[in-house]
Amino acid sequence: MGVDARSAELASKCSCPSRKFPCKHALGLLLLHAAQAGTWQGEPPPPDLAKWLEGRARRAEKAAQPPSDRPADPAAQAQAQARAQATRDRKRTAGLEDLKLWLSDLVREGLQAARARPYGDWDRQAARLVDAQLPGAARQVRQIPEGLHDETGEALTAHLGRLWLLTQGWQVRETLSEPERADLLTALGASLDRASVPPAAPQVWQALGSVQEEEGKLTVRRTWLLGEGQELALLLDFAPTGQALPVPLVTGRPFTAAVAYAPSAYAQRALVQGEITPVGEPLPLPGGTLTEMQRRYAAALALNPWLERIGAFVGPAYLNLDPPGLCDAEGHAVPLSARVGEADLWAMLAQAETRMQTYFGEWDGQSFVPVGFVSVEVPLPEAAETGVPA
Amino acid sequence: MSRDLRELAVIATRGTSRAELPTPAGPLAGALASVPGDTPEALLLGRAALLGLHARAGAPLQRAAAPPPTPLPAPERSLPSALAALLPALVRTDPALITGALDTVAARGWTLNAAQVLALYNQSTNLARTLWTLADGRARATLEAHPLHGRARQDEEDAAWAARLEALTEQRRSDPAQAAQSLQELWAAQPADRRKVLLALVRRDLRPEDRLLLETATRDRSPEVQKTARQLLGHLPGPLQDELLALLPQAVKVSGLLKKKITFGAFDLPAALGKPRAGQYDDGDLHRLLGGLPTPLILKTLRVGWDELEKAARAHHWSLANELQAPPPPAPKPLDPGMARARLRDLAGQPKVSPEKLLEAVQALGESPDLSAETAALQTALAARTLDLFQRAGLTWHTRELESLLRRGLSPDLTVPPPTPLPFEMPPHPKKLPSWQTPADWEERQRQEHAGREHAALQTWRDLTDTLRLRREWRDALAAHSTL
Numbered sequence: 057m058g059v060d061a062r063s064a065e066l067a068s069k070c071s072c073p074s075r076k077f078p079c080k081h082a083l084g085l086l087l088l089h090a091a092q093a094g095t096w097q098g099e100p101p102p103p104d105l106a107k108w109l110e111g112r113a114r115r116a117e118k119a120a121q122p123p124s125d126r127p128a129d130p131a132a133q134a135q136a137q138a139r140a141q142a143t144r145d146r147k148r149t150a151g152l153e154d155l156k157l158w159l160s161d162l163v164r165e166g167l168q169a170a171r172a173r174p175y176g177d178w179d180r181q182a183a184r185l186v187d188a189q190l191p192g193a194a195r196q197v198r199q200i201p202e203g204l205h206d207e208t209g210e211a212l213t214a215h216l217g218r219l220w221l222l223t224q225g226w227q228v229r230e231t232l233s234e235p236e237r238a239d240l241l242t243a244l245g246a247s248l249d250r251a252s253v254p255p256a257a258p259q260v261w262q263a264l265g266s267v268q269e270e271e272g273k274l275t276v277r278r279t280w281l282l283g284e285g286q287e288l289a290l291l292l293d294f295a296p297t298g299q300a301l302p303v304p305l306v307t308g309r310p311f312t313a314a315v316a317y318a319p320s321a322y323a324q325r326a327l328v329q330g331e332i333t334p335v336g337e338p339l340p341l342p343g344g345t346l347t348e349m350q351r352r353y354a355a356a357l358a359l360n361p362w363l364e365r366i367g368a369f370v371g372p373a374y375l376n377l378d379p380p381g382l383c384d385a386e387g388h389a390v391p392l393s394a395r396v397g398e399a400d401l402w403a404m405l406a407q408a409e410t411r412m413q414t415y416f417g418e419w420d421g422q423s424f425v426p427v428g429f430v431s432v433e434v435p436l437p438e439a440a441e442t443g444v445p446a
Numbered sequence: 447m448s449r450d451l452r453e454l455a456v457i458a459t460r461g462t463s464r465a466e467l468p469t470p471a472g473p474l475a476g477a478l479a480s481v482p483g484d485t486p487e488a489l490l491l492g493r494a495a496l497l498g499l500h501a502r503a504g505a506p507l508q509r510a511a512a513p514p515p516t517p518l519p520a521p522e523r524s525l526p527s528a529l530a531a532l533l534p535a536l537v538r539t540d541p542a543l544i545t546g547a548l549d550t551v552a553a554r555g556w557t558l559n560a561a562q563v564l565a566l567y568n569q570s571t572n573l574a575r576t577l578w579t580l581a582d583g584r585a586r587a588t589l590e591a592h593p594l595h596g597r598a599r600q601d602e603e604d605a606a607w608a609a610r611l612e613a614l615t616e617q618r619r620s621d622p623a624q625a626a627q628s629l630q631e632l633w634a635a636q637p638a639d640r641r642k643v644l645l646a647l648v649r650r651d652l653r654p655e656d657r658l659l660l661e662t663a664t665r666d667r668s669p670e671v672q673k674t675a676r677q678l679l680g681h682l683p684g685p686l687q688d689e690l691l692a693l694l695p696q697a698v699k700v701s702g703l704l705k706k707k708i709t710f711g712a713f714d715l716p717a718a719l720g721k722p723r724a725g726q727y728d729d730g731d732l733h734r735l736l737g738g739l740p741t742p743l744i745l746k747t748l749r750v751g752w753d754e755l756e757k758a759a760r761a762h763h764w765s766l767a768n769e770l771q772a773p774p775p776p777a778p779k780p781l782d783p784g785m786a787r788a789r790l791r792d793l794a795g796q797p798k799v800s801p802e803k804l805l806e807a808v809q810a811l812g813e814s815p816d817l818s819a820e821t822a823a824l825q826t827a828l829a830a831r832t833l834d835l836f837q838r839a840g841l842t843w844h845t846r847e848l849e850s851l852l853r854r855g856l857s858p859d860l861t862v863p864p865p866t867p868l869p870f871e872m873p874p875h876p877k878k879l880p881s882w883q884t885p886a887d888w889e890e891r892q893r894q895e896h897a898g899r900e901h902a903a904l905q906t907w908r909d910l911t912d913t914l915r916l917r918r919e920w921r922d923a924l925a926a927h928s929t930l
Contacts, residue, residue: 160487166461209455214498216458220491346507354503361499374514377591383510390507399568402592406560409584410515421502 057081058105060112061089069108144189148226148244151188155181155197156223159216167212171204192245193222195271221361236360238319243362248318253327256316260284262339263305264367264416265427269395270297277301280367280416280427281315281326286342288367289315289326310335321359324366343371343414346388353419364420367427371414375405382415382424393423400426450474451497454490462486467493474500521582525556528923532916533562537569539913542814542854547920548576557582560589567594575601607640611647618651626655633659638668645674652681669723673734676720680738686718690739691747697735698755700748708750708758728765737769744770786810787820794827801835801844804828808851818857825860828852829910833865836903840895849906858917862910865903870896 057070059082068082078086088094101109158181162170178201185194196219203212225232225240232240242248266279279291295301305311313332317323349368356366373384380392380401392401404426407413417426450472457465467486470478474497481496483489529551536544544566551558558566558580567577571594578598581589589595614632617625633644645663648656656678663675680690697713700706715722715731719738722729736744736759745752752773759766781789790807793799808815808828817825832848839845856862872892879888 159491160485163458163487163490164461164463166464167459169461208452209459210451210501213455213458213494214451214501217491217494217496217498220488221495224492224495350505350507357499357503361495376511379511381508381511383512383514385514387510388507389510402564402589403561405588406564406585408588409560410518410587412514412517421505 057085058101058108059085059089060109061086062113063116067112069105147188148190151185151190152193152223152226154184154188155190155193155219159220159223163216167204167209175201189246190244192243193219195245196222198272218362225362233321235319235321239321239360239362242318242320242325248325248327250327253316253318253329255329256314258312258314258330260310260312260335260339261289261315262310263307265307266304267418267425267427268301273297275299275301277304278418279305280418281305282339282341283315284339288324289317290324290367291326291328305332308338310338322356322363324356324363341371341414341416342369344369345386346370346373346382346384346390347386349390349419353421357421365418367416368419368424369414369416370424372412373415374412375401375408375415377401377405382417382426385412390419390424391422393425395425448474448497448501450478451494451501454494454497458490458494462490515587518584518587521557521559521584523554523556524582525551525558525562526923526927529556529920529927530558530562532920532923533566534569535916536920537566537573539909539916540850540853541570541572542850543913543917544570544573545576548573548580550924551580552576556580558585560585563589563594564592571597574598575605578602611643615647615650618647618653622653622655626653626659629656630659630662633662638666638671641666641668641671642674645671645678649674649678649681652678654682657682664720672720673729673737676718677734677738680719681740686716687739687743689716689718690735691743693735694739694744694747697732698744698748700750705750706754708748708754710758710762727763728768730763732762733766733769736766741771742773781810783811790820790828791824794824794831799831799835801839801842801848804831804835805844805848805851808848808855815851815855817852817855818860822857822860825856826862829856829860829862830865833862833903833907836906837865837868837899840899841902845906849910853910853913856910856914858914858921860914862907862914864907865900867900868896 057072058068059078060067060069066078066086068078068085070079070081072079072081074080089097100106178197182194182197185191185197196215200212200215203209203215206212222240222243226244229237229240261281261283264280264282266277268275268277270276273296275295275297277293279293281289281291283289291305293301311332311334314329315326316329318325318327349366349370352368353366356363370382370384373382375381375392376383376389380396381389382392383389415424415426417424450470453468457467467489470476470493477496478493481489481492483492533544533547536547558577559582563577563581563585566573574594574597578586578595610632614625614628617628629644629648633641636644641663648659660675660679660682664672664679666672666675680686693713693716696711699709699711701709710732713731713735715734719734722731722734741752741755745755748755756767756770756772759770786807789810793804793807808817811817817828820828829852832845832852835845835848870893872889875885875888879885883891
C-alpha cells in the first residue's frame with residue numbers, strides 16, 4: 057500500500073477491496089505522515105511501489121507537455137482525418153440503411169401492432185443508431201413510444217416521416233449545399249466542428265433567457281441572444297446529467313462579444329468567440345405578431361426541414377389562463393407548451409398585471425415556450441422586469 | 447393536421463400490408479405524387495414527411511379564447527421596494543414577524559402588487575386573507591381566479607364566523623334572554639358543522655334560556671347534533687336530570703372499603719336521551735347517560751373522585767371517558783409584572799436553570815413579551831442563558847419556544863455573543879446497556895449527542911442574529927419611508 061503525496065493531487069494504491077478512495081489504510085498512512093511518525097519515512101519505497109511512483113511521474117510529465125511540442129505532420133493528419141471521416145460515413149450509411157428498413161417494417165406491420173412492442177425494442181434500435189454515430193436519429197427513435205397511444209396517429213406518422221427524411225437526405229447528401237449538409241449532420245447528431253465556424257466581428261448582444269432540459273444522459277441548455285441588428289442567436293451548452301453546465305449569461309444584461317453562426321441554411325445556432333465585455337445600455341426589444349412568427353417559421357423550415365424550433369418575439373400580447381395560451385393584439389392565439397406549469401403561468405400573469413407585454417419564446421410549430429423574459433409594457437419602455445421561469 | 451395526413455395516419459396505423467395508399471388529391475396532390483418511392487412503405491413515409499412539414503409550417507392559428515385584459519391604472523401607494531424586498535425573508539423567519547410587518551404595511555396604506563402577493567402566498571398560504579386585503583387593484587384583477595382568492599374568501603368567512611361567536615358569547619354574559627333568541631335565529635341558517643360549534647358554545651355556559659334551542663336541536667338531521675342536544679337537556683335542572691340521577695346508582699356502582707371500585711351495571715336508558723346509533727363504538731346507553739349529566743354532579747352523587755371515575759370509564763371502553771368533562775386545571779395566579787421581571791432577572795443570573803423554568807418566567811411577562819424595554823445586560827444574559835440551554839439540553843420544545851420568544855421580543859440592536867463551545871464530559875456509564883449496544887457504541891453516541899447539541903446552539907445563535915438583523919433592517923427601511 058502506498059500514497060503519492062508529491063503533488064496537490066493525492067493518489068493512493070492499496071491491495072484492500074475498499075471502494076472508498078482513499079481507503080482507510082491510505083488515510084492512516086497520510087495521518088502518520090502528517091504527524092511525522094513511523095520509522096519507514098526515511099527508507100526507500102519497495103520495488104513495486106517505486107515502479108508505480110515512476111509510472112505516475114512519467115504520465116504526469118507527458119500530460120504536462122504542451123500539444124504544440126508534439127511532432128505533427130499536416131499531410132499525415134489530413135490523411136488520418138479523411139480515413140476517420142470515411143469510417144464515420146460508412147457507419148452512418150449502414151446505420152441509416154438499417155433505420156430505413158426498420159421504418160419500412162414498422163409501417164408495413166402497422167402502428168397498431170407496434171403498440172404491443174416492449175420498450176426494449178425502441179431502445180435497442182436507438183442504441184444501434186448511437187453505435188452508428190447517429191445520436192440525433194436515436195433521440196427521435198426514443199420519442200416514438202410517446203406518440204404510440206395517440207388515437208389519430210397523425211403526430212406519430214409525421215414523426216416517422218421526419219425520420220424517413222433523414223435517411224433520404226443522407227442518400228442525396230452529395231447534391232446538397234454545404235449549409236444544407238451541415239443541417240443534415242446536425243439533425244443526425246454530429247457535434248459541431250468549432251474550427252469550421254467562421255470568425256465574427258464583435259458587436260453588442262443581450263441574453264434573452266435560457267431553457268434547460270434533460271435529453272437522455274445529457275443536460276442541454278439553450279440560451280437565446282438578441283443582437284443589435286435585432287438578429288437572434290442560439291447558444292447550446294451540454295453537460296452529462298448531474299454535472300454542472302458552464303456559468304450562464306445574465307439575462308437582460310447586454311455585452312459585447314464576437315458571436316459567430318454555425319454553418320446552416322437557416323443561421324440560428326451560434327458560438328461565442330473570445331471574451332465577453334459587459335456594456336451599459338440594454339437593447340430595444342422588437343415586437344411581433346403570431347402571424348409573423350408562423351410565417352418566419354415556415355420560411356425557416358423551407359430552408360432547414362430538420363429545424364425543431366425558432367426564437368420569436370410576440371408583442372403586444374397577453375396570456376390566457378384557460379386554456380393556457382399566448383394571444384396577440386390581432387386576436388390570434390397559440391397554445392403554451394405543456395412544460396409551462398400552472399405556477400409558471402401564474403408567475404407570468406402576476407408580472408404582467410393586466411398589461412399587454414412583449415414575450416420572447418420558442419416556437420416549434422405546435423406550442424410556445426416563454427423563455428424567461430417578460431419584456432417591458434409595450435407603450436412604456438421603462439421598468440423592465442425579468443424572471444419568468446421556463 | 448390536414449385531411450391528407452389523417453388518411454395517411456389511418457393507413458400507417460393499420461399497416462401497408464393490410465391497406466392501400468390513397469391516390470393523392472387536393473391542393474397538395476402534385477407534391478404528393480412527386481414523392482419518390484418504389485414500395486408502399488417508402489411512399490407512405492415520404493408523403494408523411496412532406497405532410498408533416500406542411501402541417502408544422504402552415505398550422506392555422508387559433509382565435510384568442512378571451513379578449514385582452516382591461517388595463518388598470520397603476521396603484522397610488524405601492525409598497526416601497528426596499529420594504530418589499532424584506533418581506534420574503536420575514537415570512538421565512540417567523541410567522542409572527544410577517545404578521546406584524548403586514549399590519550404595519552396596512553396601517554401605512556401601502557399596497558402589494560400581484561408578484562409580491564403571489565410570492566408571499568407561495569411561501570405561506572395562511573397569509574391569504576391579509577395578502578388579499580393588501581393587494582392593489584391590478585393584483586386583484588390578475589389573481590381573481592387564483593386559489594389564493596378562494597382561500598382568502600374562506601378565511602374571511604371563518605373570521606366573520608369567529609367574530610359572530612365571540613359577540614354571541616359576550617351577549618350570553620350580558621343579556622342571556624336576547625342571546626338565546628339570537629342563537630335560535632342563527633341556528634336555522636347554519637350547516638351541520640356550524641351547528642356543532644354553536645352547541646359547543648352553549649355547552650360552555652349552559653343556561654335555562656337555551657332549553658328551547660336544545661329542544662329544536664333534538665329534531666336536527668344530524669344524529670350527532672341530536673345526541674349532544676339531548677344530553678345537554680339533561681344538564682339543565684329539571685325532570686330529565688332527576689330521572690337520570692335516579693338511574694345513576696344503577697348504572698354506575700361504587701363498592702369497596704374506600705369506595706374506589708367502580709363497575710357499570712345494566713339499566714334502561716330513558717327515551718328522552720334517544721336511541722344509540724347501531725354499530726357506533728362511541729355511542730351506547732352508558733355513553734348517553736354519562737354525557738347526559740354534568741360530571742361534577744355525577745361525582746357529587748356517587749361520592750367518588752374524578753380520577754377513579756375517569757380510570758373506570760376508560761377501562762370499560764376508551765371512548766366512554768370522552769363523555770365526561772374533566773375538571774378545569776387550577777389556573778396559575780398571574781404574576782405582577784414587577785415580580786415577573788424580578789424573577790426573570792434572578793433566573794438569568796443563576797448558574798444553572800431548567801428550560802421549563804426560564805420559559806415560564808419569560809411567558810409570565812405576557813403572551814408575546816417585549817423584552818426590548820429591559821436592560822441590554824438582562825437581554826444579553828437571557829440570550830446567553832438560552833444558548834447555554836441549547837448546549838446542555840439540545841433541541842426541545844421548551845428551548846425552541848424560548849428561542850421564538852427571544853427572536854420576537856429582544857431589541858433588534860442587541861448584539862448576541864456566540865456560544866462558547868462546552869468541553870465534552872463523559873456522563874457516568876449506565877449500570878446496564880441494551881443488548882444491541884456495546885460500551886464503545888454508547889460512548890460514541892454520547893460524543894455525537896454532544897456535537898449535535900453544540901451544533902444546535904450555534905445554529906440558534908445564527909438564526910437569532912439573522913432575525914435581529916432582519917428586524918433592524920425592516921425598522922430602518924420603515925424609518926426611511928416614514929414620510930410616505
